[in-house]
Amino acid sequence: MNINVFHFPRVMSIRKILSAESVELDFGPPPRQVKRMQGKIKEIKEEAKKKVKLKYDTEKYIVVVFRSREEKNRVLESLGLPPDERYIRGDDVIITPRREVRPIGIKSAPVDKSGATG
Secondary structure, three states: OOOOOOOOOOOOOHHHHHHOOOOOOOOOOOOHHHHHHHHHHHHHHHHHHHHHHHHOOOOOOOOOOOOOHHHHHHHHHHOOOOOOOOOOOHHHOOOOOOOOOOOOOOOOOOOOOOOOOO
């Protein structure tokens, strides 16, 4: 790989160098290894974007509202949890409605946004 080194004459001022509109540097074609890895690098970047999007998705939960603190505490006790517990893994419980479930009307945000969109 050739690396071009530029030596500026002492008489050329820094102001003149900085005022130049553009400087063209030709480093030649990229090495074969870089060309071979371009596809893999793009794949890795896309996978990383997906992971970040999933990691920071704030809309992966629901909120269950009880009529009173006592009712909430009874439910937590029946699950063997302390009364100050606020989060339960979704795959640890099965929610069975007692009657028709009426939504409140606040919708989740799109995957790439955060906050309710009510």
